[in-house]
Amino acid sequence: MLVKTKKERSKKSWLEIIGFLLIFVGLLLIIYHFVSRKVITTMEQEAIKNFYIEQQEVVVEDNQNDHLKDENQAQKTNKIEYIAVIKIPKINLIRGLVDRNSYLNNISYNVEILDDSNMPDEENGNVILAAHSGNASISYFQDLDKLVVGDKVTIDYKGKTYNYKVVRIYDIEKKGTLNLNRNNDISTLTLITCRHNTNNQIIVICELEK
Numbered sequence: 001m002l003v004k005t006k007k008e009r010s011k012k013s014w015l016e017i018i019g020f021l022l023i024f025v026g027l028l029l030i031i032y033h034f035v036s037r038k039v040i041t042t043m044e045q046e047a048i049k050n051f052y053i054e055q056q057e058v059v060v061e062d063n064q065n066d067h068l069k070d071e072n073q074a075q076k077t078n079k080i081e082y083i084a085v086i087k088i089p090k091i092n093l094i095r096g097l098v099d100r101n102s103y104l105n106n107i108s109y110n111v112e113i114l115d116d117s118n119m120p121d122e123e124n125g126n127v128i129l130a131a132h133s134g135n136a137s138i139s140y141f142q143d144l145d146k147l148v149v150g151d152k153v154t155i156d157y158k159g160k161t162y163n164y165k166v167v168r169i170y171d172i173e174k175k176g177t178l179n180l181n182r183n184n185d186i187s188t189l190t191l192i193t194c195r196h197n198t199n200n201q202i203i204v205i206c207e208l209e210k
Helices: 006-064
Strands: 084-088 093-097 126-130 152-157 160-173 188-194 200-208
Touching (some): 006 084, 006 093, 160 188
Parallel strands (some): 126 188
Antiparallel strands (some): 084 093, 084 152, 152 160, 160 200
């Protein structure tokens, strides 16, 4: 009969303790990620709600020439402030867009407004937006490849809704530069993401509907 020595039993106990600690730490990380994502999602939803409240106030100001004040305005610390909201019904996407100078205007956090982009109210301009594809929580354009010509996209900006229609979809090789095939005489919206398991990027060109 084999009898375990005190040293062997002690070693086994330490291995069990280390294993338990690793499992415990792993569970804590999972819980932390879940709670953090929940908090961020709540902040994003609140920011979208506040965006539309502010948009309504802008419309009232334009109509009545009255300068309204938001008495319940929260402090800007730890607050997400959107300047626009993009909606793509085909892929159930509703995302707020932040100012280009915000640190949150980055594909690591959100749908990014690229530096060369115009805004929707600029005549014959081109709104250029990029986001990740894939399966991560920040992959906001993961279903962009499901769009087809004729699908609708809207952007709410400064109290107005800009309605776009997809007119062209094509791939380009990912080189760090973009070759945009658009009509420069029409206001457009360009959506960009990577195509899964390739070195290509999907380019979706949308034109503003009159």
